[in-house]
Amino acid sequence: VALDTLLKDIAAEIENRTGEGAEVGVGKKGVVSASDEKTVKLKQIIIDLHQGVPFEDVKKRFDELITDVEPTEIVAMEEQIIREGMPVEEVRKLSDLHVAVFKQALDAKDxxxxxxxxxxxxxxxxxxIFTNTVGDMDLLFEQLQIDSTxxxxxxxxxxxxxxxxxxSRVEIHYQRKENQLFPFLEKHEITGPPQVMWSVHDDIRVKLKKTRxxxxxxDISxxxxxxxxxxxxxxxxxxxxxxxxxxxxxxxxDQSEWVDIRNGESDIGYAFAAPAVDWLKATAVAEPAADADKAGKDAGRLSLDTGLITLNQVNLILKHLPVDLTFVDENDEARYFSAGKERIFPRSPGIIGRKVHQCHPAKSLDTVSRIVDDFKNGTKDKAEFWIQMSGRLIYIRYFAVRDDEDIYRGTLEVSQDITDIQSITGERRLLNWDD
Incomplete structure (x- = not known):
């Protein structure tokens, strides 16, 4: 596709969607944008990378492109080209360019x-801590390269x-980004770059596993x-x-969003230690009215199909189930996850209201889409998977949730560690609390 054609098409699409051309730079708070011309050039760079143009040649053009561009504009350009249909995996190829080109200039900035x-x-x-640890590792690698015995x-x-x-604690760091920070960026329509970064997280996870x-x-080599x-x-x-x-x-x-992010951090955990200072108490933004919510839990009983129990009792039952639950509604938005003591897959309040396709890494999106689509059109009602994770066998099931009129109302994910269940043989009819 000719560059001028791409430019006209993208400019027309931007005008069609917004009624005006895209502005350069970061405007009012919560809005990130970049010029359509720079977007076209960036898109062409990615196409050239995909077609095998030497990295150094592409880097020179990229360097010229970003000489007067803020990092936030790069994010805006990435977002635009992903929306235009460029696969996330192709945009990922810019990651090395980001580091190579930005490093010298941005190292000088605070x-x-x-x-x-x-x-x-x-x-x-x-x-x-991660940076210092990498420094320690590099010194150890040097010693091992000199004497590889x-x-x-x-x-x-x-x-x-x-x-x-x-x-290895970087895993928790990445989970907090994926489950707490990324959902809030997505609410501001920044969806592509988080997908790209999540994909890099997965690469690092694989590299860590191979290293271990x-x-x-x-195997020293x-x-x-x-x-x-x-x-x-x-x-x-x-x-x-x-x-x-x-x-x-x-x-x-804004401040209230950071408060929400901070409130959900403990559900994921910290790579090393929880913050020593309670930043929430120092903020001017009030925390959610937890006391009022708690008071309402026992305000009345819920009339269910087979019983009458309080909201608090429902919550307790769900927390004590020996499985992890996550519910996504008919609009593909996450609406609930069970908060058991030891979840198999991390979840935090940040996923509530998040589109299900944004709750998974890019490599899983095709599978997620197929399951949800088949549930919606009624061709399937269940999907099952089982995987090995940290020496444990994890059984993952997805169920289509339908109402009494057989209308699709959502998808229920049920995950369970079945390692110990697999070892059961024979019978046990007597109480035995010794094991």
């Missing part, structure tokens, strides 16, 4: 400063193990290769967060 206990402050404190690996085993354990496996099997790829990917992500994601988020989200 990173966001937020009060202790603020979600961004917590994210960035964790990033400091089993004896040397055994000598470095303890510090390597400690560093790997610290880096090589370390445990004492594979350990060095995978480990160095992994640490580089982690520090690249730290850079993108500190210099692009967090400045963008601070510009878009």
């Amino acid at each position: 990173v966001p400063v937020t009060p202790e206990g603020h979600p961004v402050h917590t994210f960035m404190e964790e990033n400091k 089993p004896a040397k690996l055994n000598e470095l085993k303890q510090p390597l193990q400690e560093a790997l354990d610290k880096l 496996e090589a370390f445990e099997s004492q 594979a350990f060095l290769d995978n480990g160095q790829e992994c640490t580089q990917a982690i520090v690249d992500m730290v850079f993108k967060e500190n210099h692009i994601l967090f400045p963008l988020s601070l510009d878009l989200l």
Whole structure:
């Protein structure tokens, strides 16, 4: 497609959707935009990358494109080209360009400063630990490259193990982004870049797993290769967060939204330690009226098909079920998840109201869409999966929820750890609390 044709088509589409051309830069709070001309050029860069144009050639053009562009504009351009139909995986190829081009210029700029206990402050404190740990790992890698013997690996085993354990905590860091921060960006119509970043998270997860496996099997060559790829990917992500994601988020989200994010953080947890300072108490924004909500739980009884119980009792029953539940309504929006003591898959209040397609990584979207579509058109009522996770067998089922008139009302996800159930044999008819 010719560049001028793309420019006309995108400009026409922007005018058709908004009634006006897109503006350059960040306008009023909560709005991110970029010029249509820059969007077309960025799209052409991605096409060239896909077609095999050398990285350095593309990097030069990208460098020229962003000389007068703020990081938030890059996000806006990514968002636009994804909406125009460019696959997320193709846009991901810009990740290396972001780091390579932005690094020198943005390293000279100050990173966001937020009060202790603020979600961004917590994210960035964790990033400091990850960065320092990567530095420790790099020094250990250097020693192992000089002496790549089993004896040397055994000598470095303890510090390597400690560093790997610290880096593995990045999983919780990413889960908090995916389940708490991303939903609020999506409410501001920033959906593409979070999908791209989530996809990179998944790559890092795979690299971490391969690094651990090589370390445990004492495959020194594979350990060095995978480990160095992994640490580089982690520090690249730290850079993108500190210099692009967090400045963008601070510009878009208001104080009440940050309060909501902070309120849900404990449902996911922290990579290292919970914030020492209770930032919520220092904010001028009041927390949700939890006391009033609590008082209303026992205000009356709910008349269900087979019983009469209070809302509080319903909540307690759902929390004590030996399965994890997540319910998505007929509009594909997450409406409920059970808050058991040990959830298999992390959930937080940030997913409530979130479109189901935004609650999953890009690689799972085709499967999610197929399940929901088949449930809606009535061709299927159930889908089942089972996976190995941390040595446990996880059974995942999806059920179409229909009313008395057989109208589709949503999808119920039920997840259960069935490892111990699988080992059951024979019978037990007597009470035995010893095991």
